Amino acid sequence: AQKVTQAQTEISVVEKEDVTLDCVYETRDTTYYLFWYKQPPSGELVFLIRRNSFDEQNEISGRYSWNFQKSTSSFNFTITASQVVDSAVYFCALSPIYNQGGKLIFGQGTELSVKP
Amino acid sequence: DSGVTQTPKHLITATGQRVTLRCSPRSGDLSVYWYQQSLDQGLQFLIHYYNGEERAKGNILERFSAQQFPDLHSELNLSSLELGDSALYFCASSVGASGKGENIQYFGAGTRLSVL
Numbered sequence: 001a002q003k004v005t006q007a008q009t010e011i012s013v014v015e016k017e018d019v020t021l022d023c024v025y026e027t028r029d030t031t032y033y034l035f036w037y038k039q040p041p042s043g044e045l046v047f048l049i050r051r052n053s054f055d056e057q058n059e060i061s062g063r064y065s066w067n068f069q070k071s072t073s074s075f076n077f078t079i080t081a082s083q084v085v086d087s088a089v090y091f092c093a094l095s096p097i098y099n100q101g102g103k104l105i106f107g108q109g110t111e112l113s114v115k116p
Numbered sequence: 117d118s119g120v121t122q123t124p125k126h127l128i129t130a131t132g133q134r135v136t137l138r139c140s141p142r143s144g145d146l147s148v149y150w151y152q153q154s155l156d157q158g159l160q161f162l163i164h165y166y167n168g169e170e171r172a173k174g175n176i177l178e179r180f181s182a183q184q185f186p187d188l189h190s191e192l193n194l195s196s197l198e199l200g201d202s203a204l205y206f207c208a209s210s211v212g213a214s215g216k217g218e219n220i221q222y223f224g225a226g227t228r229l230s231v232l
Binding site: 035037042043046047050091102103104105106107108 | 118147149151158159160161164171172174204206208210219220221222223224225226228
């Protein structure tokens, strides 16, 4: 079975704090993709990053960074120096590569609230 | 703006009715995916079409059906609506499919369906 778990339902921080959103996944596939999406209050889903299972290098994009550890089946997302505009629900997702049409399997989401 | 267009943005209807949700994918994208987001189920994959053909089905009810037309736009038909069908329905598109998850899915703004 394939599953994504985001254990943190809600996180509240004060602006400029660093925050890490956890994501743990389960899959029997050896090749797969992992994603993070952001859903701001306006409701749309915005793509943030994709990582394939062969590449365990961490990635940094501005204030965002991602830590992929295959050994612990985790793909955590860190926001450095958070800002009010980062307030949103963040979803981690898993996609099998060779079957099931590339569907995304989403976690339940973590609602991040950044207060001024 | 993701380039994926969904209409209408909001839909209010009564139980037992039938509605059609429309999605226009990004220019050049051949794949269309439908997802349902509800409070109790989270984000769930419904169905995937690639270049007019159904590629994968998720937990889509028999009362729901979809199709992708020659111009690549897609429609999701929901019939015999129940209160529990109230949700945010997302369409996403990607360049390819072939069961390969490397294709990034870009989401539309969603259609919020309220069944009264």
